[in-house]
Amino acid sequence: MNNIIKKAHDLWNKKQIRVQVMLSLALQIVLIAFAPFRKRSRNRRLHLVLWLAYLGADYVATLALGSIIANTFNNFGADSAGQNLTAFWAPFLLLHLGGPDNITSYSIEDNELWLRHLLSFVVEVFVALVVLVLSKLQTTRLLVPSLLIFIVGVTKFGERTLALRLASNKQIKQSNGSSNLEGTCGDDFATVVVNVEQAAQSNRENISDAMFILRAYNCFSVFKSHIFGTVINPSLALHHLGIRSEDRNFKFIGIELSFLYDILYTKATVLHHVAFPFIRIGSFVTVVIAPFLFHVNVKRENVTSDVIITYILLSFALFLEIYSALHLAASNWMVISLLRQNKKWSRNLAGWISRAKNCIPCYGKQSIRMGQCSLIQIAIERNHKSSWYKKASDYLNKKMRR
Helix, strand or coil, X not given: XXXXXXXXXXXXXXXXXXXXXXXXXXXXXXHHHHHHHHCCCCCHHHHHHHHHHHHHHHHHHHHHHHHHHHHHHHXXXXXXXXXXXXXXXXXXXXXXXXXXXXXXXXXXXHHHCHHHXXXXXXXXXXXXHHHHHHCHHHHCCCHHHHHHHHHHXXXXXXXXXXXXXXXXXXXXXXXXHHCCCCCCXXXXXXXXXXXXXXXXXXXXXXXXXXXXXHHXXXXXXXXXXXXXXXXXXXXXXXXXXXXXXXHHHHHHHHHHHHHHHHHHHCCHHHHCCCCHHHHHHHHHHHHHHHHHHHHHHCCHHHCCHXXXXXXXXXXXXXXXXXXXXXXXXXXXXXXXXXXXXXXXXXXXXXXXXXXXXXXXXXXXXXXXXXXXXXXXXXXXXXXXXXXXXXXXXXXXXXXXXC
């Protein structure tokens, strides 16, 4: 029995880094696959899977990074291909900690803890940098690809930390307070304020899907201040309910809630900064170059399981960049950005994107449901569905009264 335990312990010590890295990758895939459906689905199983993946992704990536630096210290001075590849995986874990663009937090409370994430960002980046310095990568051809992935990982991790900060209640109130609510509303995008009569007249017309999204964003920009506790001028309220049909009203509110969800739970605020296109183009070019450099420097006769894992990590990094670009191109934020250009080609492209989204169930379908609390339902459940805890509490109360 002791021999079996010893063998299992030795096997785990030998394979733990590989298991942790692949588990971190698997959790990232789960987040990418299920995060888009969280906005439109009330399925409890889906939310449970997403919640577990969200909590486990940061924990496993941090644990794997700790195992890598411990292995680096234990084998300091050793010169082996396996040791170099293990150190090469550290920047990929920073990429995993940055996470996909469509989920940065699971609840609003996570945004208020952005300082904790900032501390984690500093520590994890320092650990990955120590791994790169103490390993023998500087004496091998893996130095350049490792530095490229390190830069991308730091960028992704920094984007997530900044998104959490901008989504905190204090920062949102400050951004709302900095805008001139007496004249215009909204943040960096165009803000169109019309009165009730103009809205009623224009909404009788058959407006395009792109302009419909723009008006939903303008209305969201007005009421966003009120949502987060800032008093707004009533004359700026854009009256839209009752003017359209019920389906159009639900769709209009659904788009507004979609903007609110993106601000609170995704990287939308960061991704639409002026400098973002240049950062993402640089990240994409970097991620394309890194696999090429790695492939050139790897000998075919030395293909091992570690090399295969490295190829998988590189492929996922490239896939993440492509997925992020496609997801951004199909978003309502891209439609707003194109309409702001006020060019014929940009308006045509915005219209094409908005029409194409309606053909995709994941993007075109709105939930048209809102969670709410029913006091009557609670009273019925208390009377008919007593839990074991309530039964025990009632039993003890009866005993004490005697």
